[in-house]
Amino acid sequence: MSGTFVGMPAFPVAAREAVGNETLRGNLRHATHTIRDKRARAVAELDDWAALREAGKQIKDHTLRHLDRYLVQVEEAVTAAGGTVHWAADADEANEIVTRLVQETGESEVVKVKSMATQEIGLNEALEARGIHAYETDLAELIVQLGKDRPSHILVPAIHRNRGEIRDIFRSEMSEWGRPAPENLTDTPAELAEAARLHLREKFLRAKVGISGANFVVAETGTLVVVESEGNGRMCLTLPETLISVVGIEKIVPTWQDLEVFLQTLPRSSTAERMNPYTSMWTGTGDGRAGEGDGPRTFHLVLLDNGRTDTLADEVGRQALRCIRCSACLNVCPVYERAGGHAYGSVYPGPIGAILSPQLRGTGSEIDASLPYASSLCGACYEVCPVAIDIPEVLVHLRERVVQGGPAVRQGNRVVLKPARGHAAERAAMRAAQWAFTRPGALRTGQRLASRTRRLHPRTLPGPGRAWSGSRDLPAVPAEPFRDWWQRTRGGKDGAK
Amino acid sequence: MNSRERILGRVRRALADVPDDAGPYEEAVARDYLREHGHRSVPETVDLLAENLADYRALVHRCTDGELPELVARLLSAHGSGSVVVPQGLPTGWLEAVDAALVQDSAASTAPELDRIDSVVTGCAVAVAETGTIVLDGSSDQGRRRITLVPDHHICVVRVPDQVVSSVPEALGRLDPKRPLTWISGPSATSDIELDRVEGVHGPRTLEVVLVDGS
Ligand code: SF4
Numbered sequence: 178m179s180g181t182f183v184g185m186p187a188f189p190v191a192a193r194e195a196v197g198n199e200t201l202r203g204n205l206r207h208a209t210h211t212i213r214d215k216r217a218r219a220v221a222e223l224d225d226w227a228a229l230r231e232a233g234k235q236i237k238d239h240t241l242r243h244l245d246r247y248l249v250q251v252e253e254a255v256t257a258a259g260g261t262v263h264w265a266a267d268a269d270e271a272n273e274i275v276t277r278l279v280q281e282t283g284e285s286e287v288v289k290v291k292s293m294a295t296q297e298i299g300l301n302e303a304l305e306a307r308g309i310h311a312y313e314t315d316l317a318e319l320i321v322q323l324g325k326d327r328p329s330h331i332l333v334p335a336i337h338r339n340r341g342e343i344r345d346i347f348r349s350e351m352s353e354w355g356r357p358a359p360e361n362l363t364d365t366p367a368e369l370a371e372a373a374r375l376h377l378r379e380k381f382l383r384a385k386v387g388i389s390g391a392n393f394v395v396a397e398t399g400t401l402v403v404v405e406s407e408g409n410g411r412m413c414l415t416l417p418e419t420l421i422s423v424v425g426i427e428k429i430v431p432t433w434q435d436l437e438v439f440l441q442t443l444p445r446s447s448t449a450e451r452m453n454p455y456t457s458m459w460t461g462t463g464d465g466r467a468g469e470g471d472g473p474r475t476f477h478l479v480l481l482d483n484g485r486t487d488t489l490a491d492e493v494g495r496q497a498l499r500c501i502r503c504s505a506c507l508n509v510c511p512v513y514e515r516a517g518g519h520a521y522g523s524v525y526p527g528p529i530g531a532i533l534s535p536q537l538r539g540t541g542s543e544i545d546a547s548l549p550y551a552s553s554l555c556g557a558c559y560e561v562c563p564v565a566i567d568i569p570e571v572l573v574h575l576r577e578r579v580v581q582g583g584p585a586v587r588q589g590n591r592v593v594l595k596p597a598r599g600h601a602a603e604r605a606a607m608r609a610a611q612w613a614f615t616r617p618g619a620l621r622t623g624q625r626l627a628s629r630t631r632r633l634h635p636r637t638l639p640g641p642g643r644a645w646s647g648s649r650d651l652p653a654v655p656a657e658p659f660r661d662w663w664q665r666t667r668g669g670k671d672g673a674k
Numbered sequence: 675m676n677s678r679e680r681i682l683g684r685v686r687r688a689l690a691d692v693p694d695d696a697g698p699y700e701e702a703v704a705r706d707y708l709r710e711h712g713h714r715s716v717p718e719t720v721d722l723l724a725e726n727l728a729d730y731r732a733l734v735h736r737c738t739d740g741e742l743p744e745l746v747a748r749l750l751s752a753h754g755s756g757s758v759v760v761p762q763g764l765p766t767g768w769l770e771a772v773d774a775a776l777v778q779d780s781a782a783s784t785a786p787e788l789d790r791i792d793s794v795v796t797g798c799a800v801a802v803a804e805t806g807t808i809v810l811d812g813s814s815d816q817g818r819r820r821i822t823l824v825p826d827h828h829i830c831v832v833r834v835p836d837q838v839v840s841s842v843p844e845a846l847g848r849l850d851p852k853r854p855l856t857w858i859s860g861p862s863a864t865s866d867i868e869l870d871r872v873e874g875v876h877g878p879r880t881l882e883v884v885l886v887d888g889s
Contacts, residue, residue, distance in 0.1 A: 204868070211869045228707035235703040242692050245685045258852070264678040316875060317866035333866055340867055366867040370875050377876065382785045398851040408823065408862035408877030415819045416785050426681070431699055433851050437843035438707070448865065451726065452805035452842075455877065456857035457819075470781035471818040471854045482677075486684035492691060589684040 187547040188520055201337050201517050208336045209508040215449035216505060216561070222451070223441065232438045234565040237499035240396075240429050241489060247396040247429045248480065254399025258461020260476040265423075267483050267588070272303035274479055275388065275421055279309050282419050284385045290403060290410045291315035292390030293331065293502055294423045294481055296524040297537075300388070311388065312354070312380050314409035316373050323350040329518030329526060331504040332447050337517055340364040347372050355379060377409065387413035387473065391424045392501065393439060394478075397432050400460045401478070404443060404453050414457045420473035425481050427498040439501060442563035446503035484537030490586035493574040497532045499564040504529075506558035506568060512551055521548065528558035532571040539587050540579050546597055549575035710840035711804055719803045720834045724885060726806025730860025731873055732881040742831070742886050746795060747771035749829055749882055755792035759783075759821045763814025764795060768831065779817040788824035794878075795829045796822055799855075801838050801883075802845045806860065808832060808883060809845060811853040819856055828878040830858075833888045 220226050240247055252262045265271035279287055287304070289295065289311050301311040301322075313322045320335040321328050324346045328334030335343070344364040351358045356376045362368060389410070393402040401422055403410050414420060430436065444453045462476045489495045507513045507527030518526035522544040523534035531552055535545040549572050552558075558568040578585065582596040675683075695702070714722065724734045737745045746768055750758060757775045769776060777783075777791055797815035798808045808830050810816045822828050832838065839845050849855060862877030873879055 208869050223708075223711060225707040225711070228704070232703055232705055232707055239699065239702045242689060242695070244689070245682050248682065248685070264676070264681055266677045266680050270677060314876075315866075316864045320866070333869070335866055343867060366870040366872045369867055370864055370872040374875050378789070381876070382789060395851065400851045406862070407864045407866075407875040409875065411819065411823050411856065412876055415823055426685075433846065434843075435703075437846050440842050440846075450730075450859070452802070452807045452857065452859040454730070454859050454861065454863050456855075458851065458855040458857075460852050460854075471812050471820075480681070482681045482684065486681060486688050489685060490688035495688075586688065589680065589687070 187543040188516075188522070188551045198517075200339065200342075202515065204337050204339050205514055205517055208330075208333065209514050212332075212449055213508045216446060216508070219445040219449045219451065223445070226442075229438055229442050230563055230565055233442055233501075233563055234499060236430055236435050236438060237427075237501075237564055238496075240431055241427065241495060241498055244426065244429070244489065247431060248426060250396040251394055251399060251429055251478075251480070254396065255461055255476075255478050256399075258399045260399070260461040260478055263477060263479045265479050265481050265483070268298035271298045271423060271479055271481050271483065272300055275300060275423065276304060276307050276309065278419070278421050278477055279304065279386055280307070282386050284309075286310040286312065286380075286384070287386040287388050287421075288312050288314050288380055288384040288413045288417065289318075290387070290389035290405070290413045291318050291334070292388070292423065293524060294390045294425050295388060296328065298423070298481070298483060300423065312377075314377050314380070314413060315405075316370065316407060316409070319373055319377070320346060323347065323354065327519055328524065330507060331502050331525070331527070331529075332507075333504075334518075337519070340366060340369065343369055351376050377412075381409075381412040381416055384413070384417045386419045386421065387417035389413060389420065389422045391422050391428055392443065393436060394424055394429050395431075395433050395436065396429050398460055400433065400458050402436065403457045404440075405456075406448065406454045408455055411455055411457055414459065415472050417473055419475040419477075421477045421479065423479045423481055425483075426485050427500075443501055443503055446501075446505040446561065446563040484539075486589060487539075487586045488533075488536040491536065491574075494532065494536050494571050496566050497529065497536060497571060499566050500529050500533065501564060502529075503563055505561040505563065509557040509561050510552070511555065511557075512553060516551070521551065523548075528552060528568045528572075529566070532566075532568055532575060535575055535579075539585070540575070540594065546579050549573075549579060708841075709843050714803075714840065716835045719840055720838055720885060722840075723801055723803035723806065723832075723834075723838055726803065727808075727860065727883050728806075730806050731863075732806070732860050732883050734883050734885065736885045736887070738887050742768055742884065743771040745884060746829060746831075747773065749884075750774050750793055750795075753793060753827050753880065755827060757791045757793070759788065759791045759794045759817075759825060761796055761815055761817030761821065764797065764817075765815065769795065779821050781818070785820065785824060788820060791825045793827040793829065794821050794825045795831070797831050797833075798837060800845050800848050801832045802840070802842060803838055804841045807842075807845070808858050809849065810856045810858065811849060812855075813853075819854055822856065822858075823877055826874075826878050827880045827882075828858075829882045829884060831884045831886055834885045836888065 255262050263274045304311045313319050317335040330336040341364050347358040358372045391401040392404045444450050506529050510528050513527040521530045523530050525533045531548045535548045538545050540546045552572050554569045579597050582594040585594050727734050755774045759777045761779045799811035801808045861873045861881040862875050863873050864875045865871050
């Protein structure tokens with residue numbers, strides 16, 4: 178994964194800086210608490226939530242278990258519907274493919290729907306290097322792009338910015354990229370959104386090439402699904418003549434019917450709505466049957482590996498590939514709330530980032546080695562996860578890998594990782610824990626969520642994790658309330674080693 | 675070896691530990707979740723649709739078949755619309771009382787042309803009560819996806835109770851995945867600025883849904 182933020186310090190260092198930034202913390206606290214509370218209400222409306230969650234988990238597990246078969250099926254279905262399928266083993270190859278496809282259209286600018294996959298591979302930078310301007314059209318991504326900033330949240334990438342900062346960015350930067358911000362722009366959200374509407378509309382109306390990701394790809398029909406709110410997704414998926422979608426191979430679901438699970442769990446888990454304002458579904462180019470003359474005439478699907486098959490090779494860690502990127506785990510995480518998304522040094526922040534990034538990229542760098550420690554193991558992330566990814570279990574598993582080394586797969590090859598020298602990562606992580614839990618508020622959150630979920634957790638860790646949970650005082654399943662553990666061990670200072 | 679073979683090979687090696695379960699997919703997933711939430715009569719389901727649409731700030735109107743042309747004309751003039759884009763297969767009677775200029779949906783019309791049109795009137799494929807969602811599938815009374823996207827005002831006519839279902843699972847069962855589908859739940863909105871909801875970033879800023887009692 179080439180999406181490492183260049184020169185990024187390890188999590189503890191980056192987090193310590195973030196915690197010192199009062200504005201950032203205020204913005205984050207407001208945002209995460211707002212979504213968190215709303216989400217709980219949206220979920221409570223469905224009294225079959227547990228069954229939906231279990232079905233989502235089973236669908237994803239089944240797909241991963243037969244991924245080779247479903248990949249081939251996707252290829253066949255998309256091709257039959259008039260699309261073209263490309264395979265990209267890593268970020269460089271994906272960027273090469275997309276760049277070539279854009280060049281073949283003769284265009285030098287593209288409009289983009291917010292997409293984690295294209296951020297992960299650093300597509301915008303790769304296109305820019307070849308003289309192609311990529312315009313982000315999601316409002317938050319626009320704020321990030323204009324501010325020459327990095328996203329800090331999966332769902333609301335500019336969550337770390339308040340309205341005053343956004344106004345300043347619009348005023349000073351919009352004219353560089355196109356239509357300038359209106360005179361006398363104030364910081365009311367309505368005016369800011371209107372400025373973005375005007376700025377982007379001129380781009381939508383002339384765009385010839387759109388680039389997107391997808392939330393789901395249905396194997397049996399070749400249908401792609403994009404879930405969004407603003408309508409920028411609809412613009413990019415509808416108006417251009419050519420559409421290029423870069424999609425991680427884990428986004429497949431086997432059948433059309435499977436969408437009934439995820440279209441219920443995803444919106445409620447992410448934006449805490451019954452349904453997001455817009456969902457677009459398209460199958461190839463319509464193949465001259467149903468969708469003729471509606472939407473792009475040329476459609477390319479780029480299937481992206483970039484570390485996903487390495488993740489699939491890990492018996493404990495592969496469950497991270499179930500993730501549907503709802504971001505619920507970020508909003509409940511006491512560490513994320515205080516550290517902010519940038520500290521994770523990856524496009525995937527928060528609890529899911531802490532397990533996904535070190536698997537996609539390997540644990541070779543300091544930041545990736547420290548990420549499995551960016552957690553209190555309080556279990557809140559597991560409880561909210563709509564596909565029941567046991568994030569604490571994977572964290573503990575990855576910690577063991579960092580500390581003790583062992584077999585892993587990198588770029589398709591079996592390797593044996595060396596233990597981190599002198600448990601450096603673990604020590605660094607314990608220092609990281611100190612800042613995160615100096616406030617009783619964060620602690621109470623962790624404790625309450627942990628005690629509520631305790632009975633849902635396995636008692637001992639399966640597989641190689643067992644050794645860890647047996648010999649360490651930092652169990653994946655808190656056998657005692659988190660707060661008691663904290664007080665007893667002072668955050669691992671004398672307890673965790 | 676090309677990347678296709680490389681990736682498929684990696685997947686197969688990665689799954690070497692997984693026992694083969696040759697059972698059919700239908701048996702692989704427990705689908706004991708609900709087909710709909712709660713028990714409602716048909717009128718209650720329509721009421722719930724109206725309520726959830728309104729909750730997401732769509733403007734909801736109800737009328738009988740006979741009142742529809744008057745209502746559509748009134749909504750357009752209240753919005754100050756001088757021009758309306760019309761899908762090819764929209765029942766002609768719906769717009770018979772309208773003063774505004776009617777523009778037929780056509781594959782040749784460009785986005786900038788659509789941008790100068792004030793409103794669009796369409797039917798729908800299905801509406802979902804539990805979520806307050808209307809779904810368009812590009813049928814001839816709904817037109818191409820762009821006409822409900824670029825103009826700033828969308829009037830969508832839903833025939834009740836025929837086109838109303840309770841839930842997302844029921845809606846998917848009625849839809850054809852081969853068609854280009856757009857699910858709409860209230861007008862375009864963003865919460866990207868301090869999570870304050872603002873309507874109308876890029877899609878139509880005003881969504882009016884007319885529930886027409888056809889029976
Ligand atoms: S890990 Fe679960 S909760 Fe977190 S983003 Fe993914 S699906 Fe959502």
